[in-house]
Amino acid sequence: MSASGNRTAANEPAAELQAVRVRYGAVEALKGIDLSIERGRITVLLGPNGAGKTSAVRLMLGLIPPHSGRVLVFGHNARDAVAKRRVGAMMQVAKVPESLRVTEHIDTFRAYYPKPLDRASLIEAAGLKGLERRLFGNLSGGEKQRVLFALALAGDPDLLFLDEPTVGMDVETRRSFWKNVRALRENGRAVLLTTHYLEEADALADRVVVLHQGRIVADATPDRIKQTVSRRRIRCVTSLELTDVRAIAAVDSAERDGEVTTILTPSAEGVVRTLLLRDGSLHHLEVAGAALEDAFIELTSDALEVA
């Protein structure tokens, strides 16, 4: 992969949304958001369905115009070919033409760009060695995702969009995919990822942006976001009835999976004290900070809409 991260000033944002609103009929998908995507970082966009993630991505890919506000990619209107030449996108496609070979798909996309990566590097980068002559329709789900990754890299992009990229990949393929994405970041590229796997967001993100009901409700590193959640997670094996555990003061929720009881609470010390007093046989006690998933749920619950 050629080092082209310095084509423009390194501090220039890769993409910017400025006071952007998007409306579909009566529904406002984005309610005036500002967002700047930096280079050399992996930014993860999170949000429940309908939060406005898809609209934000479609704007930056130049697929739709905003109703108001500006969408810039490397300083150009995202709808212009000049902007699109520096962008690569991996999106969910219901059906890719199946009767073309892997290399034929790659060459078709390479032709769109003035300075495409050569075919061999793309095959190598996407892990498609040995599959070059295969028809797309004869690939497995994970292999198809890898072809889409190669297509996203075809133009040697400075800004890469990855929309649910690891769907259909097995654990090993997913790990090696993550390695490739991190390598792109080291190379100075901006990466914007949307995913439903919060574990993936936690593993990859330098920055997490949480969208909820068309607004940005959080924007920080994964660790900072997890800290904003006051609740902690207690796990233990206890002989107490679940209903009794739930009745303890400050317990938000308690679930039992097999032997293990998981409790979410803002006051871990108090709850642990009560548990130990009532159940002398309690064992396997663990107290941990909330996972990104808990933070996500808290941030996007409607009770916190004031944000």
Add this chain to the structure above:
Amino acid sequence: MTSGTFSAVLVSETRSEILKVIRVPAFLIPIIGFPAMFYALFGLLMFGGSGGAAGLQMPTYLLASYGTFGVVGAALFGMGVGVAVERGQGWLTLKSATPMPPLAYFGAKMLVSMIFGVIITLILCTLGTLFGGVSMSATTWLLLLLVLTVGAVPFCALGCALGYLAGPNSAPAIANMIYLPMSFLSGLWIPVEFMPKALQSVAVFMPPYHISRLALAAVGVKTNVLLHAGALVGFTAVFLALAVLAYRRDDGRTWG
């Protein structure tokens, strides 16, 4: 060829289109097979020995009709159904995120539709020459081929509009609903001269009718070439405008 230019994309898209079509021959059966079958059945078997209309033998007359029928079908299905399917399945969306010039994409689909139009015409001509006693000069053949190829243009535009207005599943049905009645009313199955007066007056409003009249002019029938060519230019303008509107609507540019 320099990568990233319009012509480079046009060439590579055209190559992909051709590969896709020849690897899934099922697509070719209705597009190439039906006009050839109809011409063989009606032009050769049924009316092969009979005197036709407009002073021509039936095999020659129906060469113009079924040639038009084939070319229109290749354009409507190749262009319309092709675009509707790729748009509906998100493939065109992925391409739209790249700097691919949209006109190169449509141009490639149009070129391939026209190539199929030429193949259909050549097959009909071969059938006519071998089994229908059709005998024409090389210039006449070329002129017929030219008329039919250029005649595909308005239907490529209509196909493009259809591709943006119809969903991937409904597109083939809608294309047939346009194609088959329009072909009948244009006199592509039964010569207009044999139709009741009321239907004959409807034919004038059918774009394929005008192509078939120009095709007949190419094989030596006296027709008002300017009138039919003018009508086709008009239809092309209308279909193009429809295609542009449909494209802009889909592209989110015509919002309030």
